[in-house]
Amino acid sequence: MGASQLDPFFNPKAVAVIGATDNPTKLGYIIYRGLIRSGYQGQVIPVNIKEPIIHGVKAKRTVLETSENVDLAIVVIPAKYVIKTMYEIAEKGIKNVVIVSGGFKELGGEGEAIEQRLRDIIKRHNIRVIGPNCIGVFDAKTRVESFFQSPERMLRPKPGSIAFLTQSGTYGCSFLEQIAESPLGISKFVSYGNRVDVDEAELIEYFAEDPQTKIIALYVEGLDNGSRFLRAAKRITAKKPIIVLKAGRTEQGSLAAKSHTGWLGGTYQIYQAAFRQARIHVAETFTDLFDKTKALAMQPVAKGPNVGMVSNGMGPMVMAIDNMVKLGLSLARLSSESMLLLSNVLSKYHGLKNPVDITGSATANDYRIALEILIDDPNVDIVIPFFVFQDTPLEESIVDELAHLNTKGKPILGSAYGGPYTRKMSNKVESVGIPMFPLPSRAVSAAYALYYQGKVMQG
Amino acid sequence: MGASQLDPFFNPKAVAVIGATDNPTKLGYIIYRGLIRSGYQGQVIPVNIKEPIIHGVKAKRTVLETSENVDLAIVVIPAKYVIKTMYEIAEKGIKNVVIVSGGFKELGGEGEAIEQRLRDIIKRHNIRVIGPNCIGVFDAKTRVESFFQSPERMLRPKPGSIAFLTQSGTYGCSFLEQIAESPLGISKFVSYGNRVDVDEAELIEYFAEDPQTKIIALYVEGLDNGSRFLRAAKRITAKKPIIVLKAGRTEQGSLAAKSHTGWLGGTYQIYQAAFRQARIHVAETFTDLFDKTKALAMQPVAKGPNVGMVSNGMGPMVMAIDNMVKLGLSLARLSSESMLLLSNVLSKYHGLKNPVDITGSATANDYRIALEILIDDPNVDIVIPFFVFQDTPLEESIVDELAHLNTKGKPILGSAYGGPYTRKMSNKVESVGIPMFPLPSRAVSAAYALYYQGKVMQG
Numbered sequence: 001m002g003a004s005q006l007d008p009f010f011n012p013k014a015v016a017v018i019g020a021t022d023n024p025t026k027l028g029y030i031i032y033r034g035l036i037r038s039g040y041q042g043q044v045i046p047v048n049i050k051e052p053i054i055h056g057v058k059a060k061r062t063v064l065e066t067s068e069n070v071d072l073a074i075v076v077i078p079a080k081y082v083i084k085t086m087y088e089i090a091e092k093g094i095k096n097v098v099i100v101s102g103g104f105k106e107l108g109g110e111g112e113a114i115e116q117r118l119r120d121i122i123k124r125h126n127i128r129v130i131g132p133n134c135i136g137v138f139d140a141k142t143r144v145e146s147f148f149q150s151p152e153r154m155l156r157p158k159p160g161s162i163a164f165l166t167q168s169g170t171y172g173c174s175f176l177e178q179i180a181e182s183p184l185g186i187s188k189f190v191s192y193g194n195r196v197d198v199d200e201a202e203l204i205e206y207f208a209e210d211p212q213t214k215i216i217a218l219y220v221e222g223l224d225n226g227s228r229f230l231r232a233a234k235r236i237t238a239k240k241p242i243i244v245l246k247a248g249r250t251e252q253g254s255l256a257a258k259s260h261t262g263w264l265g266g267t268y269q270i271y272q273a274a275f276r277q278a279r280i281h282v283a284e285t286f287t288d289l290f291d292k293t294k295a296l297a298m299q300p301v302a303k304g305p306n307v308g309m310v311s312n313g314m315g316p317m318v319m320a321i322d323n324m325v326k327l328g329l330s331l332a333r334l335s336s337e338s339m340l341l342l343s344n345v346l347s348k349y350h351g352l353k354n355p356v357d358i359t360g361s362a363t364a365n366d367y368r369i370a371l372e373i374l375i376d377d378p379n380v381d382i383v384i385p386f387f388v389f390q391d392t393p394l395e396e397s398i399v400d401e402l403a404h405l406n407t408k409g410k411p412i413l414g415s416a417y418g419g420p421y422t423r424k425m426s427n428k429v430e431s432v433g434i435p436m437f438p439l440p441s442r443a444v445s446a447a448y449a450l451y452y453q454g455k456v457m458q459g
Numbered sequence: 460m461g462a463s464q465l466d467p468f469f470n471p472k473a474v475a476v477i478g479a480t481d482n483p484t485k486l487g488y489i490i491y492r493g494l495i496r497s498g499y500q501g502q503v504i505p506v507n508i509k510e511p512i513i514h515g516v517k518a519k520r521t522v523l524e525t526s527e528n529v530d531l532a533i534v535v536i537p538a539k540y541v542i543k544t545m546y547e548i549a550e551k552g553i554k555n556v557v558i559v560s561g562g563f564k565e566l567g568g569e570g571e572a573i574e575q576r577l578r579d580i581i582k583r584h585n586i587r588v589i590g591p592n593c594i595g596v597f598d599a600k601t602r603v604e605s606f607f608q609s610p611e612r613m614l615r616p617k618p619g620s621i622a623f624l625t626q627s628g629t630y631g632c633s634f635l636e637q638i639a640e641s642p643l644g645i646s647k648f649v650s651y652g653n654r655v656d657v658d659e660a661e662l663i664e665y666f667a668e669d670p671q672t673k674i675i676a677l678y679v680e681g682l683d684n685g686s687r688f689l690r691a692a693k694r695i696t697a698k699k700p701i702i703v704l705k706a707g708r709t710e711q712g713s714l715a716a717k718s719h720t721g722w723l724g725g726t727y728q729i730y731q732a733a734f735r736q737a738r739i740h741v742a743e744t745f746t747d748l749f750d751k752t753k754a755l756a757m758q759p760v761a762k763g764p765n766v767g768m769v770s771n772g773m774g775p776m777v778m779a780i781d782n783m784v785k786l787g788l789s790l791a792r793l794s795s796e797s798m799l800l801l802s803n804v805l806s807k808y809h810g811l812k813n814p815v816d817i818t819g820s821a822t823a824n825d826y827r828i829a830l831e832i833l834i835d836d837p838n839v840d841i842v843i844p845f846f847v848f849q850d851t852p853l854e855e856s857i858v859d860e861l862a863h864l865n866t867k868g869k870p871i872l873g874s875a876y877g878g879p880y881t882r883k884m885s886n887k888v889e890s891v892g893i894p895m896f897p898l899p900s901r902a903v904s905a906a907y908a909l910y911y912q913g914k915v916m917q918g
Contacts, residue, residue, distance in 0.1 A: 025822075025852055026852075027819065027820065027851075027852065030851045030852075102818055102819070103809070107809045107810045108810060109810075111809070135819075148819060148850065148851060148852075149847075149849035149850060149851060150851045152880065153848065153849045153850075153851055153880045153881075154849040154877065154878065154880070155878040155879070166774070167774065168772065168773065168774020168775070168777075169772060169774070169819070170770075170772025170773070170774040170775055170845075170847050171774045171775060173772075173847060173849045173850075173876075173877060174775075174876040174877055177849075177876075177877045177878035177881070178878075180878060181878055219774065221774075221777055247774070247777040247778045247781060248777050248781070249778075249781045250780065250781045250784040250785070251784075252780050252781075252783070252784050252790055253777050253778070253780040253781035253784065254777075256773070256776055256777050256780045256790075256814060257777045285778070285898075285900070286775070286778065286876075286898055286900075287898070311629075313627065313628060313629030313632075314627065314629070314715070315625070315626065315627020315628070315629040315630045315678065315680075315706070316627070316629055316630060316633075316745070317715055318627075318680055318706040318707050318712050318713075318715050318716045319706045319708075319712070319744070319745065321709065321711050321712040321715045322706060322707070322708045322709045322711075322712035324711070325709040325710075325711050325712065326709070331711055331715075350562070350566045350570070351566045351567060351568075355715060359561055360486065360561070360594075360607060360628070361486065363484075386629075388608075388629050388632060389612065390608035390612045390613040390632045390636075391607065391608060391612075392486075392489045392607060392608060392609045392612055393484060393485075393486065393489075393607075417632075417633040417745075418613065418632060418633055418636045419613065419614040419636035419637075419639060419640055420614070421611065421612045421613070422612075422636070439744075439745055439746070441744070441745075
């Protein structure tokens, strides 16, 4: 990956926090405190025109007084002071700026005018800006961050393969915490809010070249440079899956998006068709965005649409099959060899077919046998076991059985729903590499992403 | 509530567990052990033809040897022995039986023949049966239960106002644990599996008269006596809301349901229309079933469809509004008085309208002010605040502000999504009576239930 203008956002030599403060009620306090404690190894310089000492360190009055190696500025001051500060940043020669502050285009009127002046300055001085009105950046490896969510209140994920781009900082927080509570990790994170400069198109191009990033997930309200984004996506999706959640699908929703980040969404149907053409995964909900990302990060793609299921409780299978039919996946028709094996090796159960109903009496060994039969069946492309961990005959050794299962390149997605014991067991299963979903219908939607990506990769 | 044939299922004087055993790998072990430790105050008698001592207690060889006051039998023995046992139950004069065992109609062939003989016996002897192929009953007050899910693996909820009926035992487990981890409680629970006798129609009629039950939630694959159920529902729904999740919506799903509990579903569209006619709430997913139940249990009904929202993070509002439009709710147009108040009292924010965007700088006091304005606005029928608890300026005193909020009879539903800190805060908010949902679009679906029930009650 050659040097890019965007590099300092994720791997800066030194960061100036403009608006750092000792006043704990201000965002600048949390951002500065967060960054000096995040594990980031570079220098962090507090800048505040009024406070000479911040966190016991001598602060700079303006960015002009900071050391020469500062290559990233995080700006968290009222919008009305941002223009003056940008002139100083330009004079200093800093080329990368995260503007966290709100109060721009999203408010209309005066705010919109300030944003226009901001655009002019950054264009004239060739400065690259993320924001304004955002929570900014996070690199899980260099630990640079611009969050005004303290680590006591928001978990930071470990390094991993997922890049997440989001217009909404709020969804950003939720996504990062979900990742942090899963076996997954983040490569790079960008919340870009009003998107005055750096946009989705440029970011996905950047992540396409980023060796850490294997999967790109996005939440968007409206696209700035839709055609460049789609062209870029089309080049990327066969190598790195791109999953998009698009909000503002209705007129009222779009209007709310406009007053949120200043961008009006287009017709959802048009977006959807364009996304499909660029072979982008379209998520239905925020939950679906996470589920699809998780499946793609943890499992190989599927060679076909045929699903084999096994469970010790059949109720949730019915809705899972309903969802399968809706999405265009199929309940696999098992081979006659599999049917014979099932009735011989699991002869204590009767009338076994797909889904394989091993009833509330099922043991870990029964699961292993059934899963091996499904994996070996040439008619099965995707394997989805559901576990009623509450059913007490099922031993905890199921985790070992799953850890030692040879899945022969077929994707496997598990599912279980319950209280503390079920969550403990689900976490154990995830720790041996099988993604878990609370409901099998969600596992089915996630499995669809593996089927879709399989088709994308076949061209 | 006069004496009903169904009473002994929930408040038996003494219970015989036929198939109780000291073998910990058997369902009969867990059921017997569960019932003697559940807090149930009546006598529990183990019955096993082979084991003379069970859990240190002298077991009876058959139910014929049990004491006179046994008025409920729980049967957990292989299907092929059930008929003989039913003759003994009949001879003994026991009129209420939960048959947990599977191996009947759901298997076809031999199993179907046994189920037919079962039907004949219970009809001839006027015995009432729940099951077979189910997890049976639970009364949160008397603590009678027939679960083969040990308390170490499945939480039991506290007493409360929700009755849950489910064809699937698995969904039963998930629902009970969700209730147990919420501020809600259960009145009575029935998992009826193959439904050889006692059906949904009879059960909802029973719960209509049950003083503990205020809300009835159901998961069904197919209805046995659809017209009686719908007639009963029509009488009940204006007093006690009924929420139904129907699975087997596709042909493949229906077929899976048939081999699960032996019942074939009908066309989903027909069901949906019939449910609406009986003024039943139709849940989209299992999650939606729980969310609607929670909203109805914790909040008053809504007088109209107009939603007022406030948040310190706006992204999730966009999808919430999309969902609102889809469901037929509206984003309230605030009164000019409210608009004036917002701009005066929350003057540090600009351009406030609905949703009220108090940004990442919002404090607990800002929330209180905004919520009071929304509550007082005659154009607002439902109030939905979203909280980015991760945003550190928001003090934990928000819980006190919410606890002391006078909602003036308007429903309020909160939302927040994140990791451990957010869950802790959400639980605190729920403990002061405001139901919380991870995503505001889920809060909107739950709010729709309050609007729908409001219309039902207006007639």
